[in-house]
Amino acid sequence: MLINNWYVAARTHEIGETPFKSRMLGLDFVLFRDSTGKINCMSDVCCHRGGALHRGEVKGDCIACPYHGWEFNGGGACTKIPAMGDEITIPKRARLDSYPVQEKMGMMWVFLGDEDEATRPVIPDWYEPYLNAPEWRILTYDYIYTDVNWMRLGENSVDTSHPSFVHKAFGSRINPKASIVPITDTDYGATVTRVRAAPPNSQKSAAMQKILPTDRKTTRVTLEFSMVGITEMLYQEMTAEISQVLFSARTPIDEHNTKSYGFQARNFLMEPDQDHERLKGLFQAIEEDHNIVRFVKPKFTPKSTTEEFLIEADGMELTYRRKVYEWARTRGAIDSIAYQQAADHQIMVIPSPARKSDPKGWVHKPVPLQDVPAAEAIAAE
Template identity: 30%
Template sequence: MISAEQNERLTRVGPGTPGGRVLRHYWQPIALVDELEGKRPVRPVRALGQDFVLFRDEQGRIGLLDRDCPHRNADLAFGRLEDGGLRCPFHGWLFDVTGKCLETPAEPEGSTLCTRIKQRSYPVEVRSGIIFAYLGEGAAPPFPAFDCFAAPDTHTFAFKGLIECNWLQALEVGIDPAHASFLHRFFDDGDEKEAYGKQFRATSDGSDLPMTYVLREFPRPRIEVDNTPYGLRVTALRSINDATTHVRVTNLFFPQAFVIPMSAEMTITQWHMPVDDTRCYWIAIFTSFAGPVDRARMRAQRLENYSLPDYLPKKGRQNDYGFDPDEQESKTYTGMGEDINVHDQWAVESQGAIQDRTRETLASSDKAIAANRRLLMRAMAAVEEGKRPALLQEDTTAGLTGPGTIDTMAPAATWESHWRQAVERRRGAAPWAPPALAAE
């Protein structure tokens, strides 16, 4: 149990808050590249409790600016893309992707006002279908050489969805290995041929047992948590018999992402991007170590449950998350369909807009959640002392690769070496030749 004051520190993300100051030291996944496709590549973006406008100019450059025009604070998200920038429709002030004011056309001939105007702009980087922004002060940190960033576009797919609750409770689902045996339990293992693009529907590395069977029949994992240069490694061990152990290795990529196995050939790197204190987006990169990702199929699967242009869930409180008591009796543990994002959405939204952690009772299976909260608290304390938070990517750690993540059947006596070898074998066979895993 934590105090109300600690819960406040952990969850608030606005400018000047302890948590908000920490998160502004890291790259934030503010949008999908797909969101700038179409006739008018201008999008309003709300992130960390602030409002921005994201746009792509006539030269293809991407800019992120504060949303209110510095003249009379009109909304630049309704601006016109013309003459090398984004023009405010109120009085015609024009800004380029760096925030430089190019024109103030309503001013008298010869006015030099625009030379003294600068709209706040933010560095952006496009990686694997996601537009990342650095919303803090000073120089942005480098990206690590993780697989999701190293793989070519052909072998990645990005998507997102809105969750109506605080970002931290959404993130904590991803570092909780025990919940999958219940929240994502299926009573029918399904057809392997239909597993593509679906979490927990395929078989593990080195096994013909589907993950649905492993999770359902072995619900008491032994959980180990290790510190790493990027956050935490979380290992769930399920003893199948005296000779065999199922090993599931997942990772916390501090402060907002986790890296988990999806199937024998694909991994998921998923961030939880705070819109504000009570809403967040999950935003993910699916990375394939085999053939190119079937993006059309992956996108169609996810659009069954999300609507554009804002990636809003079709199931939620308004329709009881699609709950069907007959399905709950015979098909899925939740009765809420087969999409695990819907299961997770129900679990975290049902905790409230901001979970009251003074009322929770952590158990031994929650050791990764407790460890992550300690990391966040230490990061906040460091920032308040004028230091850079730990686990921030630096030039010395930008070469970090991986991180290793897998579902695999292993000999019980040698599971630690076995899962690493399985990761290296899969990565080594990838047609885009990822580098070897960096030592941890």
């Protein structure tokens, strides 16, 4: 699981007057609003005796541990130790890792890492042009949980061959042969555009059958992904006038479970009473994907390309893997095996910016990181 990255911890509206717990990358975090309404995020484990802060309460600009009442401000510094009274000077070591947050598109993004602000990657803004555009109808979903590894889900999403066989509403087996088209690298991902045979209108809902031309031959799809926030956007052009846009951001809960946040925008059937049918179709497609990927073996992506018989049509999936490995090598990835071996007896945390600037005097140790070789070496195995 990648560190020094932005992840969606929650929808903004979920964070109210009480502490909010979010599990990401196999660790627990707490988010809370201070007296000004500012949202803060820090490790959920108190550095005193391991109390779960999300079960405590917000007191002014601080969060109080439910176990012994220790209070921590939004920067992670302890401001009160009730058992020691008000006269003492609190040691600097009584502190927690606190992480940068950003509200974007109605979601709370948390930067899990210690990278300096000047070099942190920027959250993709692909979707923002659609959010307030009157010609687009926007639907959101809080999150979708699935018991599938995040990287396996990501590879499936960029796989442009599987819809012919997996998706009932928009897949077409009329001509499943994949067209080999150029894949364009971006800073942290890639994009590709493919034209495919359109599925029969009979596979569509009654409302869609009324607006789609009976002689429609093709559908055009542009897909883009980024490792920043594990984000993807799909632009589907069913005709020159009928399009939809799907955006998703995936947050690994741990190596085995993932939650996805997303939006759908459409420029057709704009009436609110059409929303239920559109969401129903979206969730059906997501469940069709999950019902394939949760049975794929091995559960995690093979480390070598020689362990699968890959073909030219798998270009986006291979690009996705390369971008994951590049990120892990240059920005860091948790060694989940080493972490799990220690987790029952030792609290470990993702290093924060404060820890990087002041590395000495922390109670909790940083998570172990993978030793990742160059992506070229992995591909050549």
